[in-house]
Amino acid sequence: MTSPPRDQPGSLVRLPAELLIAILSQLPNRDLKCLRLTCGLLRDRAHLRIDRVFISANSRNVEVFRAIADHEKFRMNVTEVIWDDSRLQNWEPEDPELDDDWDDDLGGYPEWFERICEANAEEMGGRALDEGDPVGDIAREKQLEAQLPYKASWDYYQKLMQQQDEVLASGADIDAFRYGLERFPSLIRITITPATHGFLFSPLYQTPMIRSFPVGFNYPIPRTWPTIEHDEPKAHLWNNEGPGDEQMKNQWRGFRSITRILAQELHHNISEFVVDVHRFNTGLNCHIFDQPNEEYNNFVKILQRPGFRHLHLSLLVGGLEHQNWVSYRNGYLQLALTEAKDLEYMSLHTNAIRDPSGSRIDRFSGGPIEDFIPLRTIFPIDKWPRLQHLGLSGFMVMQADMMSLLSELPSTLKSIDLSFLQFLDTGGHYRGLLCEMRDTLDWRYRPVDERPKITLRVDLFDQRRPGRSIWLSRAAEEFIYGNGPNPFGQENDTYPHRVRKAAGIETDEFNPAYQLPNNGR
Template sequence: MAYVANLPVEVILLICADLPNSDIKSLRLTCTRISHIAQLRLTRVFLSADPTNIRVFRAIADHERYRKQIKEIVYDDARLTYWRMSSRTGFEKPRWEETVAMSTEGCPDWFAKVCHQNIAHLAIRKGQDIDLPHHIMRANQVNAQLPLGICWQYYKNLVQQQHEVLISKQHEEAFLYGLTRFPSLTRVTITPATHGWLFAPLYETPMIRAFPYGLNYPIPHGWPGGGGMLSLWEDESEHYKNRWHGFRMVTRVLAQEASHRVTELLIDVNGLPTGLNCSMFYTPSEEYNNLVTILSRPGFRRLDLPLSVGGQEGPDYDWIVFRARYLSEMLSEAEELEHFSLFTTLGMDSGHSLDSVVPGGGGSMAHFIPLQKVFPVSDWDNLRHFQLSRFMVTQSDLMGLLTAISPTIQTVSLNFLTFLDNGGNYHSLLNEIQDTLKWHEREPAFRPNLIIGVDVDPPYIGKGIWVEKEIHKFLYEGGRNPFLADCPNRIEAGMGMQRDTFDIAHERPYLPSASLPSPSIHVPPKDMYMLE
């Protein structure tokens, strides 16, 4: 190490540029000179109802050097839950039932079942991939899994600590403190997907990094998921609404505190079949009004909005959230918006049906909702990125939106869309974009980048096929349409990339399953869109 310490400062900085923060931390402990040169790259901090996350959050907020680097707060809204407890929200002190069935592994039966399912899901998510380094790392943790009795005791302690934080509101106090201590803060992300899957978290928060090696536990996915009729937000109890506790707390504080510089609000489910209960946008509510206040602030420029829409297609609701004016009026408040994304659970809910009357159609035209009545793109003069995922469309209406969109647009992402009966398809949409919008006639620097995502077959949480390079070649370089003419919503084999939003290392060219080697694992469960 003496040789490394004697290297020029520029060389040490080049070495650090290729190291993760965890390795830089170890390097800084070697000697005084290295500790002064090798600085951590801290631009985001994590917060949740967990004492470890709160302690690290406050330590960074109190550090005169690191606090000035923080640009983003990621709030983990995936709370750990009990199987049997007195409160569905976790705010009341759980009272364990002595009669709960215990397994021979020293933990309740339900806990053992979930942990065994976690291991099975690792193989399912790996699919037909060869053994890559990240697969081997997870396999090593599987082999080193702690006895489930120990996992259970550790998990119970975590939930008890979480309960104490929720009662004392330490997490809310810390968030408010961070708003005053991070002068470069511009983004707040709220997510229920932090824990990802076993041994593969989406974010390695201080809480998760502190887990003992090989810890197996029920992976929390935060907000309610799956199908079923959603009641109107105004009719729900506080217990139910507090299942979105982190979202409610963060948006309330951001709305009430006018001195912060937050201009980006990302509500990120990362492809999970969940989101905000969409009915909170049917009539004004505290949560709705808080969002309006945040979006109307000068300089607000980004909103990522996931909505859970289970049951909205039924006759009792008929998509009232999107047909009412409140969602559009809220979005209109963000006059300086540059980046907008909407994601719904359409097609991910069990029993979902749009009553298609055309063979191969996406659904009845009775479900049609004019896009520009929901998304005021003509009011967003600075819009650069627009993403629409899992929404009902017709090609003509979608073309109308793309025609009205600001010429400042740089990226358009249209993912997992449902084309209603006789309402077009991806193949003809690309042809019409090329012939009508004539983006290819713009200067290269002003040509929008179009991205389209479609589901893998069978559908699987987080996985999809994204087409970008081939669309660019088709629109601007004379390439061929990547969607099949006879199956116009399917991608031609060999085009597009299959990715997993929960595993950045999972990326491979799309090929039909018939051309791949037979998998050596069991097939996925029937409906992998449903949360446990």
Template structure:
């Protein structure tokens, strides 16, 4: 029987021993704990706040919460990660294709409501974002006028912060105040899908119910419906519009282009300028989930951003780098993979002597084991050895190695895997294009040539293979992996989940189906790490 002095709403929960309550709390995720603390004052007091990461962006609400945590003696010592939200709100059509979608009888900035809501805003509110399905606003939507009024205030706030650099100064303040900070994440993907953000930042949490707005597209993204903004990172006044990229920019236009990656630039600069104020040992630069990443031409020739990155990588104890690169049409440039062949990416990675975790993801269009933007059979010179970007044998304590959307040869990749140290505990080989070999052959060689299956079970590397980006039948962000089948084949008695090349090569040695119809993998979602569902592979002709 509950005692008479039980607090309202607590029921039997308060009678549990503190140890049992704490165990229950430890089983809950971050969002569940936040919701539980908001239930009543008693739970707010006893449920751990678990504030171990903070968000910063060009938004006053994010800055206010960031500073409040930085000034709190209770919370500031628990923060281990700063996430720089580089998803700046759109001020108008950002790419020509957006204007093309508007009826030719109208202009993008023509008002469609009495309070001046422009036509581009209405179009972007329903486009769902990069690669997403059209969005139909629910009946509970605020309506265009109300949404536009709220959005205008957000834009004005954003402009003021960027002009004053208040977000940069706040970030630097956090570097001083968060004594246990170890990780900095920079991402343009914070807002995710409509109604399903990747991170629920204070800004996003404060949105009124039913608020419709254009999902931000701050970094140029790879898609057939987007322009090829493949522009050198370092400005050269002698370049003309006859250059490979077909663009002729003035110095001011070029600087405006580089400012699309504002977060990457200012964060890297701040980490170097304030190097005595922090102990950051992990850097995550995202974007691949939105088909984008840092401009790969940062690695064409030395520049401020490259030098800043190297300065961080060479710090003693630096242990993790996740680097997403927008490679545009890099495979089709005049020399083929210029940003890789320069040697600067290799040189940068060589500086990270203590690296434990490396993930390199790109936007290169690899599909079904092929790189379809170049005809491999017609242009074999456009293949590059992995050793020109990855220093084999450099990291004696490496625990995770991952590459995604890269062009490889089977023999080259096997040589790399053989060179990885005994400390390796996981690897990702996802969305690869094969200029020689195949998925089927790769797994067979991994089973035969690596000693992984002979190791103790707890020392065997977990192999993650995402092999299908489900953007043809699903919204962008979904993918399928064969992790369970791969594990069964490598370490057990399972069958190779891929087809033998002779069974699936069509004309011109192009892949028809590398995965047998009926094979079951796991469908996952970049924007919801907790989501998983069985996925049955079908033939290409049935998609």
């Protein structure tokens, strides 16, 4: 088939305007940019959709952020700023001659850099072997085949480090954020995450910084917030004034900067605040909520703003079990949440992990009954008459207490997330919780379009890949609202916490294309 002459429109532009607009609305900005270069008509019809912008301690991200803020058309549609709170790190020792990890004989780059890059490639290969996203795996494999020599990657990494140091020294990212508050009239949401870079060749977000990386660039994936992927990072006390405390607090530099600015600036429309770690074993230091401090007070001022309606928090709680869960029990977290009078969306995630000792015997135990914390100690449900969504993730709960909370949720509720819950010893289990929700709540008797949507995810049995989980939302709804089987098995099954084989879908937080039937592995 021959192509139409250059002076005649192709078949795409001859489509009815409504159909063309519908097609263009499904294309990512990357494809829209290419289409805009083909002809004048598509240049006028294929409008870029810039509804979110990225900021971090990187000069490229700052540059693009300010360019969008200065663009009289693009700036009008920005509704979200995503602050990448991860920062590159250089592990060079103070005295290279005394450290075996620094070896110039490798060819001008340190040994630790090579080891990290090799581990990245191994992790990527392991995730690819699961075969949940063959198309994406091919693309990532091509990147790996084109991997730069370690010396070239190291040189590029050093340039990124230099740029980062310059931004941190000047505060250019903080200044840009202040500028954006003035220039983005539609801005309502702030998202803070340390998970932007995801995994090798599989970032969570394609930020301008990441898009500018050369093909095959392998580098130490930054996290910054305390995280040990196969252990439990600890949350250190927040108000200590000893040596190094400010450095410890600045691991959450983005959170500290944003809350300070939002508390100071009166003229902004921020009504949604998100701190999301995307299932990494980390979070915002829970000790911020031990007692009033600068960060706590600034956070409360944000919640107090009229019309504030959406809050998602991910908390780091490692070590809190040895302190009688002080950050929950002292009431300051609840007092802060009480200030959000207009709240419609509330989601709280923690990194509390099941069986921190690693014992397979206690695989399905959430911990001793002494760790019980009534959910009302945290959630002032009676203060949220407009609540439409409640999310609890990574909590240690008692089934009876969970049901008591669910039964008192307002009729405005449209969705509920009960993911990664850990039931304390003798405190029930998922199987029993779903049965009680079906039999005692009135949800199943409501009109179909008024039944709360249920999100339910659980860890894979071996928890082998960060970000991977079993999605049971559809199975849970079919059981509670219909005649489907309980996804956690029948009453006489041995393990009431274990997902029934073939129930649910295995998904990946960092790869929406990854989906595998749950086969019980």
